Amino acid sequence: MTLHRLIALLAWMLPLAVGTAADSTLTIEGKAGLGQGQHIVFVTGEEYYRSEEGMSMFAKLMARHHGFNCTVLFATDPASGHINPNRNKNIPGLAALDRADLMVIFARFRELPDADMKHIVDYVNAGKPVLGIRNATHAFRYSPGSSSAYRSWDFQSKEWRGGFGQQILGDTWIAHYGKFQKEATLVHVNPEQRGHPVLRGVGDKLFCHTDVNSVERLTADEVVLFRGQVLSGLKPADPPVTDQRKDVRMPFAWFKTYTAPSGRQGRSFTTTAGASLDWLNEDLRRMMVNAMLSLTGHEKEIPERTDVSFVDDYQPRPTGALADSVWTAEKLTPASFAPKSK
Template sequence: MRHSAKHLRPGWLLAAIATLALGHTGATAGGPERGSRLDVTLRSRVEDRGHPGRFALVERVESWVPAETAVIVCDMWDFHHCLNAVRRGSEMAPTMDRVLKEMRGRGVTIIHAPSDCMDAYKGHAARRRALETPRSANIPAGIGSWCDRIPAEERGRYPIDQSDGGEDDDPAEHSAWAAKLAGMGRNPKAPWKSQTDLLTIDEAADFISADGEEIWSILEARGIRNVVLMGVHLNMCVLGRPFGLRQLSKNGKNVALMRDLTDTMYNPARAPFVGHFAGTDLMVEHVEKYVCPTVSSEQVLGGAPFRYASDARPRIAFLIDEDEYQTHVSLPAFAAAHLTKDYRVSYLLGSPADPDRLSAIGELDGADLLFVSARRRVLPESQVEALRRFVASGKPVIGIRTASHAFAPRAGKAVPEGRRAWASFDADVLGGNYHNHHDASPAVEVRAVPGAEAHPILAGVDSARIKGHGSLYKVRPLGPSATGLLIGSIPGQEPEPVAWTNAPATGNRVFYTSLGQIDDFASDDFNRLLADAIGWALGRGGPSSGARP
């Protein structure tokens, strides 16, 4: 397990791949001054007490002192036995180098940790700096050793099968690659000798070490409380090394994974039989649940997070910013169960410090579908403009429950300076007409609109098995471009549409449902409805296959 865990790049891949990688993120113009505080948004998944087995996606904002912060670069080697790992590492490394330069310029300590490669750095100033650091008096027991798991992980199920070492190469390519490594005088099973030269090592400031006790001593000597890990491979060395996430987490450091600057050793031919990048997503989710929070590179560089060019899954951006129906619990659980295999999922959450401001708005860049679950938010003008641009692009939009009044302030409530409402989002985009809701009542009974049963969204759904556990919304009449799919009924009231598609003038494929209270997600048919709506909106054909294998 330990020895099948890294990757990096041969020089002959550098030019093409480095150029490609630099196109994935946007840099800030002129970084913050050295020593200015680092504002980071830490993302975790916390089990919801009311719904065991479901995890709420939560964020918290912290302001870190750069002098009390370090970045550890894990095993970004010059070569690797897996050719696809080499390719992915080469693509990621230029963005990683930009992050390191920005962090270094702000006074953050940079520690390069290419395991098994210290001989290459004999006499290097960054290596001497590590060796000359006094040994700490409080070295935790066992921190010099590999860590396979921490107690918190016992509560969950490890998400991927890596028992074959995780190589995902084409067999013929792998054989040719092994022969090439042997011809270079490298061990094809462990060809690494140094860190990739795509990453800059500052001789005047950085450290080089892969020893757990040395790295702990560096952190203690410099008064470092906050540590960010990046590098490869997440399911092996990033988690397990003596300086890895598990050891630092259990020994009290405020540690975080940079989730977009990592990779896994995972073979899609093994359980859970998803694509390579979906396997990485599952490992990030595991870390967020049981080990430590994560951050992402755009928090340092601006723009959008790094994305691999070969990750061809359509990208869904979930905008979750409401505090009534717990969609920060239900939607991540739905995505994990039904979307990971076929889609890349990202999140725009309401800021913990300011619910009327979205974190990670850059996730809209490159998204193929926007899924909205928000309630009466008045966002900064720039964020509303970003949403309007997305809609104007003609890309699909899905709304659930309070999306019908997502950006509409209550009547009489003033819009603060610098903020903007979009009260007509319901009519403009969703094709709805929300104007109130009925009082609490027994569960909403649901049936298909006559003639709609053959629609691709409903083809795999038994609508009679869907129940609405929230109040029935008053939405009649729908807009002229809307087509009803499902009708909801409660005793003593006229039925109301509860699901429909819309064809706005901007050309988007749009689906909306006023269902979406957390208990609605207990229905397999409701989950199938949402999954099929996503497939339909993205033009992916008929009914979904449901949960991932």
């Protein structure tokens, strides 16, 4: 192990040794792979798409197959410590971002205390890479009259137009373009980007269970890899809709070079995929893994067919918000999503 990687590993392990937020996060040490010595932090916290399932799956995959140290953060009930994404003001462990090489964020309408939010803001202001998934375009929403120092990160911000979503990822929340839980997405490759390294081993047409989102504010500088077309149902064999939307293909996955409030620039990758069911599609998993490799400096090393096999049995649950009573009864903790084998 090189001195650089040893120092990185010790920096990653130190907070666990001193007993900070370790009990409320999932940490997985990387094995052999391109990402040895690097650290990915997955920030989850949304009510509909089972991000706690999907991001834990990716953390295991990136650690076991590609060598990254991975930390998964969860929205939890402050009283019980159990996972409950309906609690929008509590994501323990955000200090992990202080030592992260990549932030993967899949959050919706969070209103975090300033002391916690500062870790996200500092990470972005450093110009570090960001991977945003679906609801991340509207990751933050502040109450009317909020005095937070970070209220401009709100998805409807006029001060910093469109907030985090528009400024860092490329767009903020507009609307569902396909019907939620009724119309899936047929994903088409952008022929101009067919040779992009992130598309190695990824097909030209993909099925995505999640519906198409409206994306209207990308600029000519963004690099769109895929576009999404609305299907008439939720099965891969369902044809496209026949109404006025039939020929519209919304941006589905793209890269952006962002400028942080600090003035520093960084890279982001965003996809409007996101339901835990989506990741059953091997091509969508490979798109995600290749994007993470690209954002962490390994774009030239992306293989022709990146390993995206599941580490554990993956049985995702359907899309849809769950009542507090369900989360209370389930008593899920970060340890519930830990790898089943060493």
